[in-house]
Structures are given as structure tokens and as C-alpha cells.
Amino acid sequence: MAATRDELKERLLRPLRRELADGAQDRVVAGGLEKLAQNLAGPFPEVRRLLEGYRDLSQEERLGRLHKVIALLGGQTLISATEAAPQDVFARRAKQPAQPAAAPQPKPETTPPPEGLTLDSSVESIALGLGGKKKMSELGIRTLRDLLHNYPRRYEDRRALVSIREVHEGEKATVVGKVLSKEMLKTPRKGITLVQVRLMDAWGWKFTAVWFNQPWVLKSIQEGSSVIISGKVQKRGSQISLLVEYFENEEGESLSTGRIVPVYPAKEGISQAFLRRSAWRGLEAFPLLPDPLEPYLQADGAPSLDLPPLRWSLQQAHFPDSEENLARALERLKFDEYVLLELKVMIQSGGSGLLGRMFRVEPEMIQKFRSSLPFQLTKAQERVLDEILADMQSEKQMARLVQGDVGSGKTAVAAAALYVATQNGAQGALMAPTEILAKQHYANLQKYLFPLGVTVDLLVGSMPAGEKREALDRLRSAHTDVVVGTHALIQEGVEFKDLGLAVIDEEHRFGVMQRRRLLKSRPDVLVMSATPIPRSLALTMYGDLEVSQIDELPPGRTPVKTKVLTHKLRHQAYAFARQEIQKGHQAFVVTPMIEEGESEVTAELQAATRLAEELQELLPDVRIDLLHGKMRAEEKDAVMERFRYRHFDLLVSTTVIEVGVDIPQATVMVIENAERFGLAQLHQLRGRVGRGGLEAYCVLIAGETSKKTMSRLRVIEESTDGFYIAEKDLELRGPGELRGVRQSGMPDLKLGDLASDAETIERARELAKRILESDPYLDHPKHALLKRELQARAEAIGFREVI
Ligand code: ADP
Numbered sequence: 189m190a191a192t193r194d195e196l197k198e199r200l201l202r203p204l205r206r207e208l209a210d211g212a213q214d215r216v217v218a219g220g221l222e223k224l225a226q227n228l229a230g231p232f233p234e235v236r237r238l239l240e241g242y243r244d245l246s247q248e249e250r251l252g253r254l255h256k257v258i259a260l261l262g263g264q265t266l267i268s269a270t271e272a273a274p275q276d277v278f279a280r281r282a283k284q285p286a287q288p289a290a291a292p293q294p295k296p297e298t299t300p301p302p303e304g305l306t307l308d309s310s311v312e313s314i315a316l317g318l319g320g321k322k323k324m325s326e327l328g329i330r331t332l333r334d335l336l337h338n339y340p341r342r343y344e345d346r347r348a349l350v351s352i353r354e355v356h357e358g359e360k361a362t363v364v365g366k367v368l369s370k371e372m373l374k375t376p377r378k379g380i381t382l383v384q385v386r387l388m389d390a391w392g393w394k395f396t397a398v399w400f401n402q403p404w405v406l407k408s409i410q411e412g413s414s415v416i417i418s419g420k421v422q423k424r425g426s427q428i429s430l431l432v433e434y435f436e437n438e439e440g441e442s443l444s445t446g447r448i449v450p451v452y453p454a455k456e457g458i459s460q461a462f463l464r465r466s467a468w469r470g471l472e473a474f475p476l477l478p479d480p481l482e483p484y485l486q487a488d489g490a491p492s493l494d495l496p497p498l499r500w501s502l503q504q505a506h507f508p509d510s511e512e513n514l515a516r517a518l519e520r521l522k523f524d525e526y527v528l529l530e531l532k533v534m535i536q537s538g539g540s541g542l543l544g545r546m547f548r549v550e551p552e553m554i555q556k557f558r559s560s561l562p563f564q565l566t567k568a569q570e571r572v573l574d575e576i577l578a579d580m581q582s583e584k585q586m587a588r589l590v591q592g593d594v595g596s597g598k599t600a601v602a603a604a605a606l607y608v609a610t611q612n613g614a615q616g617a618l619m620a621p622t623e624i625l626a627k628q629h630y631a632n633l634q635k636y637l638f639p640l641g642v643t644v645d646l647l648v649g650s651m652p653a654g655e656k657r658e659a660l661d662r663l664r665s666a667h668t669d670v671v672v673g674t675h676a677l678i679q680e681g682v683e684f685k686d687l688g689l690a691v692i693d694e695e696h697r698f699g700v701m702q703r704r705r706l707l708k709s710r711p712d713v714l715v716m717s718a719t720p721i722p723r724s725l726a727l728t729m730y731g732d733l734e735v736s737q738i739d740e741l742p743p744g745r746t747p748v749k750t751k752v753l754t755h756k757l758r759h760q761a762y763a764f765a766r767q768e769i770q771k772g773h774q775a776f777v778v779t780p781m782i783e784e785g786e787s788e789v790t791a792e793l794q795a796a797t798r799l800a801e802e803l804q805e806l807l808p809d810v811r812i813d814l815l816h817g818k819m820r821a822e823e824k825d826a827v828m829e830r831f832r833y834r835h836f837d838l839l840v841s842t843t844v845i846e847v848g849v850d851i852p853q854a855t856v857m858v859i860e861n862a863e864r865f866g867l868a869q870l871h872q873l874r875g876r877v878g879r880g881g882l883e884a885y886c887v888l889i890a891g892e893t894s895k896k897t898m899s900r901l902r903v904i905e906e907s908t909d910g911f912y913i914a915e916k917d918l919e920l921r922g923p924g925e926l927r928g929v930r931q932s933g934m935p936d937l938k939l940g941d942l943a944s945d946a947e948t949i950e951r952a953r954e955l956a957k958r959i960l961e962s963d964p965y966l967d968h969p970k971h972a973l974l975k976r977e978l979q980a981r982a983e984a985i986g987f988r989e990v991i
Pocket residue numbers: 563564565566569592593594595596597598599600601632742743
């Protein structure tokens with residue numbers, strides 16, 4: 189488009205004249221004149237050719253080229269009649285004193301950087317301009333490192349600015365315009381304040397920019413000045429308005445126009461131009477920046493990372509030359525964040541290379557275990573078992589988390605690992621959070637392991653003293669191969685002959701110290717959890733554990749039929765529950781904890797009691813009982829036992845239903861005020877029913893029916909994949925809000941996005957492990973930079989408490 193050519197010409201000429209005035213030192217344009225020509229001189233191949241290799245020319249040669257280029261650009265005339273108008277506009281514009289062709293603009297690029305700077309140097313070591321020091325401290329930027337890692341919040345593509353006439357109704361556009369007039373209006377009825385500014389774009393087209401309820405804008409815009417405005421275009425006949433979303437005063441700097449421009453997180457009174465200038469100077473202070481990951485970027489036998497160098501990435505993150513470069517730069521910087529995060533977690537947990545036990549794994553062992561099973565392991569089970577066995581064979585202590593929905597077959601896999609341990613002459617232990625679960629596991633392990641000649645024993649607190657003593661004796665003398673128990677396993681007086689593998693069910697129920705007691709003899713450790721957590725989140729939350737996921741259910745499971753009902757229709761749910769109970773089945777009704785009220789527990793108890801009473805009136809012929817958080821563990825166990833043996837039909841409960849307890853006849857799960865639960869939690873609750881091969885149902889009652897709530901609950905209605913649901917939960921609510929998951933210390937990453945970074949995290953984790961394997965405390969000189977980086981940035985990178 190010829191009009192654009194003309195504008196481009198103008199935009200090329202300004203910096204060229206400045207360059208001439210500056211003595212052709214190639215300092216006035218960020219990135220150099222050649223780059224400017226590449227970006228802007230598309231329609232002028234001769235100009236591009238003349239400026240090729242500009243940086244490497246002698247000063248004399250440069251001056252020669254500059255004169256030629258300027259003459260070339262000035263000498264070109266516009267041809268067609270339609271283009272006459274824009275030319276006139278520029279002619280007028282050029283004459284105005286506010287737009288001198290070679291205005292004495294601030295030239296950040298001409299300040300040479302002081303000597304001896306490091307990333308730890310104060311940000312004040314570079315020229316910041318008036319008030320810069322205060323502004324930096326307001327933004328929390330102290331060192332040059334902080335400055336370089338103060339990444340833009342977003343970017344504006346200003347490589348080719350458009351005319352307001354070319355933009356269509358409803359589109360978003362970024363335009364430069366000169367301010368003709370400004371005014372503030374108040375709408376009489378609604379009391380809205382409007383700032384309206386009349387502007388003219390470079391082609392001479394007039395338009396109005398509109399701000400709603402931002403009266404302060406009026407003062408920050410000067411008549412006769414140029415502003416860059418982004419917003420939505422509205423066309424009414426020949427009237428064009430722009431509803432402003434973002435604007436800034438054009439300060440005539442190359443950093444703010446003619447490129448992909450960074451937009452930084454800012455505070456009032458701190459201009460984008462200032463932030464860009466500072467970032468530019470920060471980068472300029474380090475023409476070379478040693479790269480902490482340098483030893484790992486090259487392919488030297490080891491897998492290469494295929495990431496760009498740090499200096500380049502920082503440059504491109506602040507002042508990208510193209511979208512592709514920007515994407516690669518951000519990928520590199522994000523990777524660094526995760527590497528530091530993983531290093532921090534691994535070093536602090538001391539778990540990077542602890543020696544454990546080396547088990548011998550023979551194919552015959554696994555074959556024997558497999559052949560004693562009444563079913564075939566699923567592909568997911570086989571994969572996870574392989575991961576576990578690889579850990580057991582290695583000299584390092586295994587610390588692995590196995591995640592999978594209830595019924596996905598975690599216990600079966602753990603049984604295989606326990607079997608391998610016993611075949612190595614070691615003992616195994618499985619620790620569960622409650623007695624009832626311990627007993628359930630005991631029954632299961634008996635089923636898997638007894639036929640293979642493995643002695644399984646039970647140890648729980650409620651056993652009579654004599655029985656317990658005998659169990660302890662058998663354990664000490666290694667008559668017991670595998671013991672299943674509760675906390676009783678980590679009490680005084682419990683001694684193993686040789687504990688080689690500890691399996692811990694539902695890890696979140698155990699405190700760190702408790703776990704350590706069991707682990708003091710450094711057995712391999714396997715943790716099983718039925719809480720589905722997206723892989724990316726699990727990797728960072730359990731930075732000290734390897735994560736395996738069983739993401740597939742054994743064949744033949746019928747998914748729990750799920751329906752969302754509004755509060756008004758809740759009686760339908762209970763009518764349905766009664767039908768099921770009349771068929772001889774059982775039902776759960778869950779009500780959430782109430783968060784307001786005097787004490788949580790009391791309020792919860794009241795809510796649950798009230799609900800039980802209401803249901804008893806509604807369903808007089810149904811036997812109802814209650815389970816709540818105020819009960820002691822034994823009382824809860826007793827209620828669950830009675831439910832299991834069908835002493836009653838319907839259990840009203842707060843969220844304390846024991847996570848892994850099987851009630852085979854339970855086919856209905858009703859959840860009141862379902863919106864108060866996290867999606868992952870709802871999915872887990874739903875897993876309580878349908879454990880006995882019967883068709884099962886879950887009804888979610890929405891106490892509140894906003895669009896957002898309903899669409900969230902529909903996720904549960906539509907999917908039975910725990911990991912998918914957890915991903916959705918993460919997406920919808922963000923990691924800090926995930927319930928049923930430890931919330932403290934969630935990583936606070938600048939660039940990382942846990943919802944989608946699983947692959948990057950895994951690569952970062954691999955590298956962190958590789959580094960620490962050879963150098964556990966980063967003492968090697970080649971890791972000095974990395975160590976410094978970790979020390980300096982560790983506080984900024986959050987992480988969970990580790991075991
Ligand atoms: P989890 O511990 O993950 O809840 P379990 O290992 O207890 O799961 O398995 C749940 C049920 O499914 C058990 O009854 C078990 O016997 C059965 N099971 C486990 N793996 C398979 C499989 N691959 N095929 C069929 N049934 C299986």
C-alpha cells in the first residue's frame with residue numbers, strides 16, 4: 189500500500205537523521221540500523237541492501253551509506269492522485285514544531301555502560317534518569333538481575349501501524365494519532381464520565397478516542413502531541429471512534445514504535461517508555477552474559493536441551509524481533525524457572541541421591557506374580573510397575589508417588605513390588621491411615637500374596653495386647669514377610685528384622701515426622717494416592733517424589749452415572765435413593781463443611797444432623813445413620829463397619845467418608861451443595877459408589893445455579909477421568925485454589941503456567957537431577973553461576989514443603 193510506504197519512509201528517516209547527527213555510531217536504534225531496515229524497509233529493497241552489514245562498516249563507510257539512503261528515501265516521490273492527501277498531511281505535520289524530524293530525543297542507547305557490572309549490581313549502577321531510583325524501588329527492582337527478569341506482561345505489535353480507515357467495526361486496533369482537541373463529558377442519567385479526544389492519524393483521517401470513567405486521562409494527554417492507542421473500533425457512518433483499552437504517549441523512541449513493543453507491569457506514574465528504556469539499558473550493560481546452563485546447552489553426548497542462550501533470550505523477551513523468537517526466548521526463560529525450582533526442592537529435601545537398597549528383579553518373579561492374579565494387569569499398571577521396578581533395582585532410595593483413581597489397581601501394583609521385596613529376603617510394610625482401611629488392604633494383600641507363599645500380618649491399635657505382642661515378635665524375627673497396619677506400625681517397640689520396602693497409602697494423612705519414623709532404616713518408599721492431581725502440579729508439589737500415574741481403569745467397569753440437579757429438584761434425588769435402597773442397595777449423602785458459623789466442627793455437625801433429621805422425615809422407612817468430623821477415629825470406623833455390614837441403608841456424612849473404604853452394595857451418592865467442593869474432590873467422592881460391580885449413580889445438587897457453577901459441575905457430569913477433571917479444575921480455578929490438595933507454598937512462577945507446562949517441567953526436572961547427581965551441592969566451578977542464580981532467585985520461586 190503506497191500510503192504505508194510513505195509512512196514507513198517517514199519512520200525510517202527520523203532515526204537515520206539521528207544516526208547521522210550522532211556520528212554514525214550505530215547506537216541510536218535498539219538492535220542496530222540494519223535491523224531497523226529489515227523491519228521497516230520492506231518496500232525499499234535498495235535501502236535494505238545499503239544498510240546490510242551496517243554494524244561492521246567503518247564510520248566513513250557508514251556515513252556514506254547514510255547519505256545515500258536518506259537521499260534515496262527523500263528522493264522518492266508519491267505517484268498516484270489518491271496518495272496525494274496523505275502526502276499533504278505529512279507535509280503539514282513535518283512543519284509543526286512538535287514533530288521535528290530530528291528531535292533531540294532521549295537517547296538511552298548512547299550511554300556507555302559502567303565497568304565491572306554484575307547481575308548483583310544495584311539497578312542504580314546504570315543511568316535511570318530523573319526519579320528512576322524511586323520508581324525502581326516502587327516496582328521492587330533492586331538489582332540488574334531483577335531488572336532483566338522483570339518480564340513484559342504482554343506485547344504490542346507495532347511493526348506496521350495502520351490507518352484508522354483500514355480497521356473494521358468491532359476489531360481491535362493500535363493506531364498512532366495526533367491530538368487535535370480533548371474534552372470531558374458526564375452523561376446526565378447514568379453518571380458516566382467520558383473523556384473524548386479528537387485525533388488525526390498519519391493519513392489525515394480523524395477519529396475520536398473514548399475513555400469511560402477515567403477522568404485522569406484528560407490531564408495526561410496534551411493537545412498537539414502524539415499518542416499510541418489500542419482499543420475497539422466503532423464506526424457510525426463516517427464517524428469513527430476507538431473505545432480505548434490501552435494508550436501511551438508516543439515519545440518518539442525507537443523502543444516504542446516500529447517493533448514488537450513490550451508492555452510491562454506498571455504502577456501509576458511510571459511510564460512504559462521509562463520501563464522500556466531501563467530494560468534496554470539493563471540489556472546493554474551486558475553485551476555478553478555468561479549462561480549458567482551453558483554446559484548443558486550443547487549436545488556433547490548427553491541429550492542437548494535445544495534451547496537458545498540466556499543473553500539472546502533475555503533480549504528477545506524484552507525486545508522481540510519476531511513472534512518465533514519471542515516464543516523461543518520465553519520457553520528458555522520458563523525452563524530456567526523450573527530448573528531452579530526443581531533444584532531448590534531437590535537440594536532442600538536432600539533426596540537427590542540418597543542411597544537405598546538395590547533389589548534384584550528377575551523376570552520370573554514378575555511372571556509368577558502375574559500368573560497368580562485372577563486378571564491381567566492393565567497397560568497403565570504394567571507401565572507403572574516397570575517404573576517402580578527400575579527404582580527398586582537402582583542403588584538410589586526409591587521415593588515414588590503412584591497416583592490413580594480409586595479402583596485403578598494401585599494396590600495390585602504395590603503388591604507386586606512387595607512380592608519382589610520379599611523375594612529378595614527383605615520385609616515389606618503397608619501403612620494405611622485408618623484401621624478399617626488397614627483391614628481392607630490386609631484382606632487384599634492376603635488374596636494376592638498368600639498363594640505365592642508370602643506371610644502377611646496385621647498390626648492395628650485395637651488388637652488385644654497379647655495378639656499384638658505376638659505380631660511384634662513375628663515381625664522382629666522375620667516370620668512375617670509383609671505387615672499391614674496403621675500408625676501402630678511406627679510406634680515404640682515395633683522392630684523389623686529388615687524393612688526393605690514401605691508402601692504408604694493416602695500420603696496426605698500422614699505428617700512428615702510420622703513418615704520419617706517409618707523410614708529411618710531407609711527402605712524404598714512407595715506412596716499411593718487416589719487424589720488425581722494434574723501431572724504438572726504433582727511434579728512441582730511433590731518435587732521430592734517421582735510421580736507415576738495409573739491413568740486407566742481395569743476393563744469392564746461401568747462408569748458412575750452422574751447428574752446435576754438444582755436445589756429445587758433435590759427431592760427427586762432422595763426418591764431415587766429410596767428406590768435403590770428398596771432393591772437392597774445403599775446410599776451415601778454428603779454435605780459440605782460449613783465455613784461460616786462459630787466453630788467449624790460444631791457448624792458442620794449441626795448441618796449434618798439437621799440433614800439426617802430432614803431425610804428421616806422424608807424417608808421414614810429408610811434406616812439412616814450419621815458420620816461427622818467430631819467423631820473419634822474408632823467411632824468413625826465403627827460406623828463404617830456397621831454400614832458395610834448393612835446395619836443401616838443410608839449414611840449422611842460430612843466430607844470425612846474414609847477415602848478407600850469399599851461398601852460393595854452402595855450404589856447412590858448424593859452430594860448436597862456440590863458447588864462448594866473442588867472438582868477433584870467431587871470425583872473422589874463419586875468413587876465411593878459402584879465398587880461392587882453394580883450400576884451406580886451420583887447426584888450433584890447445586891445449591892446455587894450461576895452459569896459458572898453449572899458449567900463447572902457439568903465437567904463431573906460429562907467425564908469420569910480423574911486426571912482430566914483435575915486438569916479442568918486447575919484451569920478453572922488456578923493452582924492456589926485447588927481443594928483437597930495441600931495449598932501452602934504453591935509455586936509462584938513468573939512465566940510458568942502449571943496448567944500446561946508438564947513437558948517443560950519434566951525436562952527441567954531431568955536436568956536438575958542430572959546436575960545434582962554429579963554435584964549434589966553445586967560446588968563444582970562449572971555450576972558456580974547456577975548456584976549464584978539459585979541463591980539469588982530462590983526466594984522468588986515458591987515451592988511446597990518437602991518431606
Ligand atoms: P486401588 O488401590 O487403586 O483402589 P485396587 O488395586 O484395590 O485399586 O483394585 C481395585 C479392584 O480392582 C480390586 O478388586 C482388584 O482386584 C481389581 N483389579 C485391580 N487390577 C485389575 C485389573 N488389571 N483387571 C481387573 N481387575 C483389577
